[in-house]
Amino acid sequence: MTEYCKIKVTIMIPTYNQSEFILESINSALRQTYPNLEIIVGDDASEDDTQEIVEKISDPRLKYVRNAFNLGRIANYRNLLYNHANGDFVINLDGDDYFTDPDFILEATKLIDNNQSVAMVIAKTTTKTPNNQFFSDIPIYKSVTGMQILRNLPDHKYLIMHMAVLYARKPALEIDFYRSLTMSSDWESLYRLSLRGEVKYLDRNIGVWRIHGMNETETTSFAKQLENLTIWPSIFKDAIAFGMNPLLAKYLSSRCIVFFAQLSFIKVSMTGNKPLLKFLIAIFNKHTFAALLLMLTPKYTARVMLCLTGYYRRKVSL
Secondary structure, X not given: OOOHHHOOEEEEXXXXXXXXXXXXXXXXXXXXXXXXXXXXXXXXXXXOOHHHHHHOOOOOXXXXXXXOOOOOHHXXXXXXXXXXXXXXXXXXXXXXXXXXXXXXXXHHHHHHOOOOOEEEEEEEEEEEOOOOEEEOOOOOOOEEEHHHHHHHOOXXXXXXXXXXXXXXXXXXXXXXXXXXXXXXXXXXXXXXHHOOOEEEEEEEEEEEEEOOOOOHHHOOOHHHHHHHOOHHHHHHHHHHHOOOOHHHHHHHHHHHHHHHHHHHHHHHHOOOHHHHHHHHHHHHHHOHHHHHHHHOOHHHHHHHHHHHOOHHHHHHHO
């Protein structure tokens, strides 16, 4: 066994009522050519036939864990990571997503080899909606620090796709991984983890992230969208502890808040102007500096005006 194959890798597959997708997800994990692999399906008390589907699969690398009651998405992630995963490195593959590159983990572990300083390896993905598909990107650099990543956000090349990140389990456990209950709990954890080691980039498109009606990220709830913005002060608080200037951290955090808030405007506006106005007022109250940045950025204020005029609601109805 070569040096990199000594690294044990866990593929965690959390799922809830995803029986129409789960087989494709599991099979894509089983097709990985990397030999030192365990795959754990974490069934969050599904009410469909997920259990029957999974239990028909016979493979020594596959383990099935069914929760006695529904923990919720983030708690299910955490349960798998803290209580069931045994790998030196871990990757999360939601039960409705799938890998398309069978050599992904093999190639990712080659970048780690015996380098104990690597915190994660990041690749690219395809995002599929019912009507379209989009491709993520990565920087031109083969290796960066977490501080470099945070300084470049919210540039799309530095936005991490959860299913395309092979991350070190031990330091993840030490920083209270998946502690946030927000929609972007993965980002809150992964960006903090990036500060704790070297980040490697793998220039391969490795899988498909499905966007459909059941994705929590598609919610129109302004309360959930507002709560999701709280991950950025949390992330940059860690950056300050690792030496980032507090004023710079405040600016960069606010820049991320504004960028993602203006994307949330569109979703919130689908339910009407009243929730949108509440959302805007809440941003001014909770993230005042970010709100000032918003007002000073013409393209973002223009988006707010389009939302208030119902532009995106009409666009969807066409």
